[in-house]
Structures are given as structure tokens and as C-alpha cells.
Amino acid sequence: MSQILVLGAGMVGTSTALHLVRRGHEVILIDRRAPGHETSYGNAGMIQREAMEPYPFPEGLGFMLRAAFKAENAVNYHPSVLPSAAAAICQYRRNSRPPHYAPLAEAYGKLIEHCTDEHAPLIAQANAEELISRDGYYHLYRSRETFRKESETARRLAQEKGLKHHEIDGATLAETEPNLRRGVAGAIHWPDTWVVSNPGDLVTRYARLFEEAGGRLLVGDATTLKAEGAGWSVQTEDGRVQGEHAVVALGPWSDALLRSLGYRYPLFVKRGYHRHYRSPAPLSRPFMDSDRSYVVIPMQQGVRITTGAELAPINAPSTPIQLYRSERYARELFDLGEPVETEPWRGARPCTSDLLPVIGPAPRHQGLWFNFGHAHQGFTLGPVTGxxxxxMISGEAPFIDPTPYRAERFG
Ligand SMILES: Cc1cc2nc3c(=O)[nH]c(=O)nc-3n(C[C@H](O)[C@H](O)[C@H](O)COP(=O)(O)OP(=O)(O)OC[C@H]3O[C@@H](n4cnc5c(N)ncnc54)[C@H](O)[C@@H]3O)c2cc1C
Structure with a gap:
């Protein structure tokens, strides 16, 4: 059995550490904060069993023009992102089209199809049932045209991937969801997806399982990682700790560490915002307002609105125009009430140019392993890739063929 350092205690790192310690390894999980306090805290909390295809780069001249003039709520951008991320974003666009997209989507689906099966035992062992709702979410359509088009896509996806879905017309939705303030064309209900009412707390509970199994959780700075003897060491508040192996699971911060080790991968972030509201009218489940590109989710802290993608450097100052717009749009449909926080929360989805996470050994460093780049579904996928x-580290055959996700694909 080995000594292993896992860097980053988001959903991905915490799940990795938990699976490792249960195989008998001595595992130290290191983060500069408590587990589940960054991206894995602020997301929409969905374990997205229906997300069998990754988000492609949006198509269409209309979309591009609206995005260019910042009139598109799905996307915002900072021009300052271009020097560092333009190449990766262009490759992402290319990989979102035929013939590249289909095999990438196939590989993505191979991970997603295990998500609820892998979360289920951890949720049970963590006594986290009260956080979980297993009744899916709605894609809501204001326009008849998008409802018709998206229903066709949903039928294809459901049939090809064996997913359940229900198409609900506007009148039926108004009856079943009395808190919807105005009529819409309809909704698609994806019942296979699970919703977590406090995603950060679920990570905290998985981290507790890790500690109960004998793992050590330490506060430390992953950027102090260095090769030492036959392994790796990191500076923590408890001194320098060592392991034969180290796993990089730093989500959107992985790129900075990789660069210091000489890896230049086509990574970028899609930032996103959230804010909670003291809604007096409960929502039955999350709604994605597909024509306006935001999600509202009933959470423990209130109704959470999450936004689409902002292409910007990870540390650039917040520009939450999508959140303010989304709030305006959401108030057309729901009684949101007052905001809970004075400022919106900001996070960053860790993305790769080929829409797949990086899972496997580092190509040029013995004992170093990568598990990052889960983009829009890292909360969903943590227990699967963990x-x-x-x-892999234990020398077992991984339960999913790791070939499509290997780091070597980037050279
Ligand atoms: C608005 C929004 C909505 C989303 N909705 C969903 C959803 O509904 N479902 C879903 O599956 N996914 C969703 N996502 C994506 C999902 O949140 C991410 O893919 C996932 O959280 C990534 O997990 P992670 O563990 O890789 O990264 P993180 O959760 O960010 O964890 C990385 C950890 O590394 C630590 N770290 C960073 N630098 C250092 C350092 N130098 N030293 C020590 N520690 C360090 C951080 O403190 C952090 O704890 C959403 C994302 C956003 C932004």
C-alpha cells in the first residue's frame, strides 16, 4: 500500500481520496480551504444523469452576434481572456462539430451513465439522504419554436441513451406548478437527474467518510508541490508531508500547477455566478429557463440562480451582468423575494478544449496523476472519476476504459 497526496478537496479530489483510502492506502487530502468550499459549493447541485452529451460550443450567426455585442445571456466574455485562452476556445469550437463531436460525446456519456450509481452508496453511507431529491428537473421553454425543436432533440437523446423524459405542455405545467407566474410554451422533465439541496455540504460529508476511513485532511498550498526522493512533498500547516504518489485535483486551478511542471494543456475556465433569494413560493424542482440561459434551484440557503458561461481569466474582477439579467428574467416567472447575499458568488468551470476531463498518469512525471477538467459536470462525475x-493508482483495471481521457492526448 502507498502513501498518497491528493491535492484539492472539491467533489473530484474528495471522492478520489475516499476511494483511495478504502483501498488501504495512507492518504492525505490537502486543500487551502475546508472541503467543498469552491466550485463544488456554488454549482447548481445537479447529479446530471441526463447530461450524456457535453455542452458544445453554441452555433449560429445570431448567437455569435449577440454574444459579440454582449446581448446573449448564455455567454459573457472579457477580451483580456483571449491571449491565454483563444487557442483552446477555438479548438473547443472545432471539437463541438462533426466529425469530432460524436466520439467525444460517446466517451463523455460513458462517464455520465455511472454517476447516480456511484453517488448512491456514498450518499447512503454519508447519511445525506435529506439533501437529495430524486425527481429530476425541468428544461422550460418560453417559445413554442424552441419547445418543438428541443423536444425533438430530447426524444432522440432519450431513445438513444435509454433516458426517461416527459414533455409537458404549458397548460399542464401551469396546473402542476402553481408558483409559475406566467404561461410558458412547455417543459421537458428529466426525471433521472438528482438534485442536491446543499452541494458543498455533500462534499463535506464525503470528506467525513474519508476521515472515518483513516484519511488525513490537511490545510496546505498545492503550489508548494515538489519532487522529493522517489515521490512528492507538499507544505501544509502541519509541516511538509510526503507521498509516493500525488494526484492533482485542483479543478480550475489545475492549470497553474501544471504549467509550473512544464505541461501546457489547452485548458480554460467558464466562470459562473450564483445568488440566493428568499422566495416565499417554493419550487418543486430546478428549472432551466432554456430561452434565457440560467437555472433556478431550490436550495437550503434559498432559491439559487446560477448563470451560464463567462469566458474570463479566473482571477479577473467579477462582472455579474449575467446574474443581474437572469434575476430580471427569473422574476418574470417566479416570486423570488429579496436576495440573501449582498454580492453574487463567483466560481469557474474547469474546461478542456476537447470537452473531456483529464484522468490518468502524468506523461512525464513518475507517481504524479491528473484528475481535473470536468467542466459543467464535475459535481456529477467526482465519484466516477475518483x-x-x-x-489506476492501485494497479486495478479501471471500471471504465480510461483511454479517451488520458493526458497524453495533449502531447
Ligand atoms: C454556476 C455553476 C453551476 C454548475 N452546476 C453544476 C451542476 O449542476 N452539476 C455538476 O455536476 N456540475 C456543475 N458545475 C460544475 C462543477 O461545479 C465543477 O465541475 C466541479 O465543482 C469541479 O470540481 P473540482 O473538485 O474539480 O473543483 P473544485 O470544487 O473547485 O475543487 C478544487 C479545490 O482545489 C483547491 N485549491 C485550489 N488551489 C489550491 C492550492 N494552491 N492549494 C490547495 N488547494 C487548492 C480549492 O480550494 C478547491 O477546494 C457548475 C459550475 C458552476 C460554476
Missing amino acids: RMMAE
């Missing part, structure tokens, strides 16, 4: 990583 198990794969633990199996």
Missing part, C-alpha cells in the same frame, strides 16, 4: 483514479 473511483477510476483510485483503481
